[in-house]
Amino acid sequence: MSIRFYAELNDHLAPEQRYQTIERTFYVPSTVKDIIESFGVPHAEVDLITANGESVDFSYLVRDGDRISVYPMFEALDITPELRVRPQPLREPKFVLDVHLGRLAAYLRMLGFDTVYQNCFSDDELVRISVKQRRILLTRDRGLLRHRAVTHGYWLRQTDSRRQAAEIVRRFDLLRSIHPFTRCMACNSVLDAVSKDRVRDLLPPRTAELYDEFRQCPKCGGVYWKGSHHARMQRHIRQISEQLPETEHPPPH
Ligand SMILES: [Zn+2]
Numbered sequence: 311m312s313i314r315f316y317a318e319l320n321d322h323l324a325p326e327q328r329y330q331t332i333e334r335t336f337y338v339p340s341t342v343k344d345i346i347e348s349f350g351v352p353h354a355e356v357d358l359i360t361a362n363g364e365s366v367d368f369s370y371l372v373r374d375g376d377r378i379s380v381y382p383m384f385e386a387l388d389i390t391p392e393l394r395v396r397p398q399p400l401r402e403p404k405f406v407l408d409v410h411l412g413r414l415a416a417y418l419r420m421l422g423f424d425t426v427y428q429n430c431f432s433d434d435e436l437v438r439i440s441v442k443q444r445r446i447l448l449t450r451d452r453g454l455l456r457h458r459a460v461t462h463g464y465w466l467r468q469t470d471s472r473r474q475a476a477e478i479v480r481r482f483d484l485l486r487s488i489h490p491f492t493r494c495m496a497c498n499s500v501l502d503a504v505s506k507d508r509v510r511d512l513l514p515p516r517t518a519e520l521y522d523e524f525r526q527c528p529k530c531g532g533v534y535w536k537g538s539h540h541a542r543m544q545r546h547i548r549q550i551s552e553q554l555p556e557t558e559h560p561p562p563h
Contacts, residue, residue: 311333311334311336311345311372311373311374311375311376311377312331312332312333312376312377312378313331313332313334313345313346313349313377313379313380314331314332314379315327315328315349315351315380316380316381316382317381317382318355318382318467318481319351319355319356319381319382321465321467322349322350322351322352322355322452322465323349323350323351327349332349335374336372336374339371339372339373340371340372341368341369341370341371341372342359342361342366342368342369342370342372342378343368343369345372345378346359346380347456350452351380352452352455352456352460352463352465353368353455353460354383354447354455354460354461354462355382355383355455355463355464355465356368356381356382356383357381357382357383358379358380358381359378359379359380359381360378361376361377361378362376362377383462383464403423403482403484403487404423404424404425404426404443404445404446405418405423405424405425405445405446405447405448405478406425406427406436406439406440406443406446406448407425407427407447407448407449408431408433408436408447408448408449408450408451408454409428409429409430409431409436410449410450411448411449411450411466411471411474412427412429413471414448414466414471414474414478415427416495417471417472417474417475417546417550418475418478419493419494419495419498420490420495420543420546420547421475421479421484421488421489421547422487422489422490422491422492422493423478423484423487423493424445424493424498425493425498426443426445426498427498436449436454437454437457437459437460438459440460440461440462440463441460441461444462445462446462446463446464446482447460447463448463448464448466448478449463449464449465449466450465450466450469452465464481466478472546472549472550475546475550476549476550479550488547490543490544490547491525491536491540491543494527494529494530494532494534495532496527496530496532497527497529497530497532499527499528499529499530500528501525501527501528501534502525502526502527502528503523503524503525504525504526504533505524506518506521506522506524508524508526509526509533512531513533513535517535517537520537521535521536521537523535
């Protein structure tokens with residue numbers, strides 16, 4: 311059989327295997343899922359598999375001579391919806407982050423994305439939340455994405471949290487979905503607009519004089535206004551947007 315991985319799935323392969331057709335011989339029948347994972351590619355990042363040009367699912371038993379193509383789950387690729395491995399791509403992406411990604415969680419919330427993060431979650435809890443709430447599991451740990459139950463996961467290529475935020479915006483095509491100043495960076499709740507009088511006692515000195523527009527977290531009570539931290543947020547968002555290169559396209563197949 312021969313197999314080829316497209317676009318960012320190549321990041322998981324050994325350098326000599328990237329962006330090319332790989333020939334393999336199997337002596338026992340294997341599912342296409344097992345074969346994909348044998349190359350180190352987490353099944354949770356795969357959205358479309360074809361065998362000899364026909365769309366197949368993870369349980370497909372690979373036969374000698376098959377030509378397999380494997381595509382990532384995200385929108386950068388123009389995949390006909392009917393062909394996807396899963397019935398529905400996640401149109402409104404929601405995330406759950408592993409315990410090492412606290413700074414990224416704050417950035418994603420700052421951008422307005424629904425992001426579950428707690429530094430005490432076990433791997434099993436992360437997987438359960440991802441599956442139950444249909445959240446994309448973000449991690450730097452490929453092993454976590456090999457959990458059988460995970461259907462939507464993404465292995466972060468970047469290590470710096472701001473670059474990771476830019477990576478997520480690009481990979482999930484979220485530039486137009488950014489809504490800053492709408493979500494609590496501490497607890498992920500959607501902020502409510504509140505009058506100055508309601509939050510006056512909670513504000514640092516002079517803030518009430520300088521600003522008129524306030525939002526408050528209904529859950530943890532945190533108050534947000536367009537002060538210096540807001541200017542900093544705007545700067546981060548601009549930097550994130552500037553880090554977005556053109557969408558990559560896969561080589562013709
Ligand atoms: Zn809050």
